[in-house]
Amino acid sequence: MATVTAEDTTYDNADFILEVADVRKAFPGVVALDNVQLKIRAGTVHALMGENGAGKSTLMKIIAGVYIPDQGEIRLKGKPLQLHGPLDALKAGIAMIHQELNLMPYMSIAENIWIRREPLNAFGMVNHDKMHRMTESLFERLGIEMDPETQVRHLTVAGRQMIEIAKAVSYESDVLIMDEPTSSLADREVEHLFRIINDLRSQGKGIIYITHKMDEVFEIADDISIFRDGQFIHSAAASDMTSNEIIKLMVGREVTQMFPKEEVPIGDVVLSVEDLCLEGVFSDISFDVRAGEILGLAGLVGSGRTNIAETLFGVTPPTSGRIAIDGKEEIISSPHQAMLRGLALLTEDRKETGLFLGLSVEENMEMAVLRDGYTRGTFVDQSRLDQECDLMKERLSVKTPSMDERIGNLSGGNQQKVLIGRWLMTKPRILILDEPTRGVDVGAKAEIHKLITELVKQGVAVIMISSELPEVLGMSDRIMVMHQGRVTGFLGRREANQVNIMELASSPVAPPAVNA
Amino acid sequence: MNNTMETTDRLEVIKKRKKKIPTEISIFLVLVGIAILFEILGWIVRGDSFLMNPQRLLIMILQMSIIGIIAIGVTQVIITGGIDLSSGSVLALTAMVTASFAQQSDYLRAVYPALTDLPWVVPLLAGLLIGALAGLVNGALIAFAMIPPFIATLGMMVSARGMARAYTDGQPVSMLTDQFTWIGSGANPVIIFLAVAVLFHIALKYTRYGKYTYAIGANPQAARVSGINVRRHLIMVYAIAGLLAGLAGVVASARAGTGQAGMGLMYELDAIAAAVIGGTSLAGGVGRIAGTVIGALILGVMLSGFTFLGVDAYYQDIVKGAIIVAAVVIDQYRQRRRLKAAA
Missing domain, CATH: 3.40.50.300 (P-loop containing nucleotide triphosphate hydrolases)
Incomplete structure (x- = not known):
């Protein structure tokens, strides 16, 4: 030790x-x-x-x-x-702000903050006016601008997080x-x-x-x-x-290089998006991704990055616009169709939309390939699956006692590797990674970055969404920046830095686009 | 480098050392325990053996096989995170319809006087079709109208019972052909039950159908993003549950030699109880056919044992209710432990 x-x-x-x-x-x-x-x-x-x-x-x-x-x-x-x-x-x-959010969605912000400590009036009923004033003065102190009467379910994740923080502070x-x-x-x-x-x-x-x-x-x-x-x-x-x-x-060891970005020959345009709209969420999104290229997607939470990923993958089909793969226009209206066209999506929220928590590591890994080549009629080819899952486990160096271990017992980094493995098994040509290293430890993070580099070397086109600017800057060939559902600019690898990304991410006015 | 590796290995070794007993084995031990308990009580109370009576054991398994067939369909529904309350009523409806296509020609008050003495396949297929249709409606309501499974199948439970009664204005459908009643004779129901159990054990374990069923129960959103057509699959699962309730209706009417609208009353609850006692989690994603079969046997042994001891039927129900609740309490406990392990 x-x-x-x-x-x-x-x-x-x-x-x-x-x-x-x-x-x-x-x-x-x-x-x-x-x-x-x-x-x-x-x-x-x-x-x-x-x-x-x-x-x-x-x-x-x-x-x-x-x-x-x-x-x-x-x-x-x-x-x-x-x-x-x-x-x-x-x-x-001692007050704790939990990693998971523990708020009651159908109650107001004020009710959530003062729960169990509601100010009472002479009749023992909750004194709403006083509670409202208490919340306002708390918010004033913390510089939060929200209406205490808003129901929590209307807030964004970030907004809820601020409420959790305010609540913890309110305990003094x-x-x-x-x-x-x-x-x-x-x-x-x-x-x-x-x-x-x-x-x-x-x-x-x-x-x-x-x-x-x-x-x-x-x-x-x-x-x-x-x-x-x-x-x-x-x-x-x-x-x-x-x-x-x-x-x-x-x-307990040195992580020599955090972002092992290598120059990779960039090929033809694989995915081309034109004027893509999802009403009320994002509009006029146009960009290309080439084989071997990593396109970084930057922007504040809620700028529409994740929505674009979901639309490309058929989770929420677009209301208008064109998607072309290898120059051929495609209509993608379900994840299944997206997969048939060579797309893969690692989703943002591992627990919500990624993991089958009660199931085993292998069941989690194999779930997207239970089709061509891995099935004989209605039966799955279990021995082939076992083999390929084992190979994938080795390739991604997933640390697990066995493939039958419940995935919930693995660390976040290893869970993420299993999910990446799920998508690599589908042999995607266009890989969309939404926060690929969120909640992942440093060691696994470096491994995931190395893997992404390996994939682009093999000619996969990668779209990478990340809230961590160093990651976006370190890995991307080109960066598309978004603000409130619109593209505010493209930055090349050499010109991009934290400052100009943040400028674009918080500016509603689109400067002349430099899309390649 | 070495330090981390060693400590990780150490943790993993500790993890491995905790050998997990498969749920089925522990339920099986419960079954054996209950049987032995009745054996001992039998010698004390009646001076007779409970187990050393093949006749009684056969009757017990026969009683359970119809509920067992339903329970297999219900198990896969519960694995998807749903519930099916309609199976008992669907059984009654199919029993009525099936019986009406299986009547003898010398019976003067046949439902369809022109359609008598038909080969056994006709009533069988009619029953399966009616059952599957009822399940299809359940599935469509759940997948497309987005109604909670509890409500959708509750509606079907009430309606199907009404349809069973309306079909002949409440009259029983009797005088069935010998070749049809053969389906329910002797040990045939048991054979059908076990065949269905084996079939669905294989289906849940080795086919896409099974894997998707578990995936949807574990996380429907992740299932969708993994390219699974969740709606289509749910409809299929409920339709198959209906089909099995239909099969149970066929077997029940063949065995009783009649179709009656009051058949299968509360069977849906026994079927759910068998699944839950067998380790299927109401939260979805967890459950095995083997567990459900053992769960059904536990219910059967209880019923048979109490009858053998001469315990009044009312008291039997009291105990049965307690056992169902106990099984869910254990399920909750298991879930909490799982969540803790995942945290």
């Missing part, structure tokens, strides 16, 4: 608001956390880093009272805490836990969140911040703790670390 270096020296004389000592937690068959420690100083942001499955989320759930540890101690402001449930933690002054807790709060936020909203965090920090709160995004860590964190395989690895001030060191500690 690597040397555990709890560098207490860094914090001599520090004022710890939260201390975790020797915590261990085992689930049936898996030791999720072993001998873990963590010390959070008041008035700081403490980043927790580690690959998926490193135990960060489990530790946070223990601190938030969701799980009860098998052993170990949690001290809040020096006093030992005994938590029997999330409510205990909230009452003690001493410790705030944020588990990947930016995963569904666009850059502008992330800035907003960071302003809120800075404000909380100056009030002396302790903020635990889980993220996979390196740039965020250096922007916001004071201290960093790194976990690997359920063990505490290292803790230090953010200013004393480099991103390479962090990655090395996280994976």
Whole structure:
């Protein structure tokens, strides 16, 4: 095991608001956390880093009272805490913003925020006016511009995320836990969140911040703790670390190259889209993708990137416009037809539209190819499927005890590899990847990038949607930027940078297009 | 590099060490346990053996085989995440229609006096067709009108029972041909039940039909994006469930030698109970035919055992209800554990 270096020296004389000592937690068959420690100083942001499955989320759930540890101690402001449930933690002054959103869609924003704490009037009924005013003053403090009476179901994912954050802040807790709060936020909203965090920090709160995004860590964190395989690895001030060191500690090895983009000969136009419209969602979308090319799709969340992918793949057929494959116009009205024409779509939301959670790894991998070549009449050719799935598993180095393992038991990165494998088995010519590395750890991320490079070498045309600008910049030959359902510009690999992408992504006025 | 590998391996080894007992085996053990319990109670209460009586065992399996045929269709419906409440009523409707095409020519009050003494295939096909049609309507309502399966099949449950009664104004359809009643004679229902079970075991495990069924139950959206025609498949699944309810209607009327509108009352609930006791999850995506067969046998052993011990039918129902609830409680518990493992 690597040397555990709890560098207490860094914090001599520090004022710890939260201390975790020797915590261990085992689930049936898996030791999720072993001998873990963590010390959070008041008035700081403490980043927790580690690959998926490193135990960060489990530790946070223990601190938030969701799980009860098998052993170990949690001290809040020096006093030992005994938590029997999330409510205990909230009452003690620990609030958590969960990775999954836990809001009630048919209730208003105000009702969601103050649930269980509704202000009452003299008759013991909910005082709606007061609740409304409380929400308004909370929003004013946080700079959120939303009507407290709006039903949550009308909000975007990012909007819901902001409500979760507001709700956590409203508890006036001493410790705030944020588990990947930016995963569904666009850059502008992330800035907003960071302003809120800075404000909380100056009030002396302790903020635990889980993220996979390196740039965020250096922007916001004071201290960093790194976990690997359920063990505490290292803790230090953010200013004393480099991103390479962090990655090395996280994976236990060096990840030499994050974006192994190679120059690949670019061939003929494979997919050509002209004036594609989906009423009310996007309009006048025109672009070409060539064999061997990676076309990056950038834009804020809600700009219509995912909708274009779904329309190309026949999930939501367009209301007008033309799609041509190899110069031949095609009408694609279902995913099945899209697949017959050589398209594949890795969807954005792994859990919602990708995984069959209750089924095995192999069943998840084989589901898109149960047709030509893999079936004899109505029967599936199981031995051939077994063989090909095994090969795919090797090729993508999926880490799983067996192909019969339930996919829910795999880490996010491995789940994603299985889904990529599902689509590679269909031998696509046009591969659409929607957030291919979301919620995936650094090691798997690099592997996925390498794989994409390999695919374009074989002449596959790739459309890659990503909210991570470094990924888009690092991988794409060309970048199409969108804003509110319209293309605002194309940028070549050499001219593109974070600044001009963000300019296009937030400007409704389309500058002259430089489409090739 | 080595460190990570070692720790990952260690975690995986721990995972592997936890040997999972297949659900079917544990249900089978429950079945054996219940049988042994009745055996012991039998010696204590009646001084007689419960198991050492081939006659009783055959009757027990015969009783269960009709519900078992329905339960197989219901199992695949539940695997897609749906439910079928109409199978008992569809059984009654098909029993009526089938019987009306199987009457003897010397019977003066035949439903279709011109269509008597027909070969056995005609009533059989008529029954299967009616059942499949009823299922098709269920499926179309669910897939295209987007009605929840519970409501669509509840409607069919009420309507089909009404149609069964209206068909002959509530009169039983009797005096069936010998070649038709042969279908339900002796151990034939058991043979049909087991043949259907084997067929659908193979279909669910080794065919596209089966794989798609599990996929839709596990995640309909992902199934659609994987190129599966979810609507068409759902219609097929409900139509096949109806077809099997129809087959059960044929067997039931052949065995009873009559078609009666009151047949199959509450069979849909026994069928769902058999599937659920057998480990099929109401949340969809999980379930096996073998489990359902054992689930049906558990219901059969309970029924037969209580009768053998002389327990009143009312008390039998009380216990049966408790067992169904217990099975769902266990299903919920299993699901929670699954979710936890996935988290």
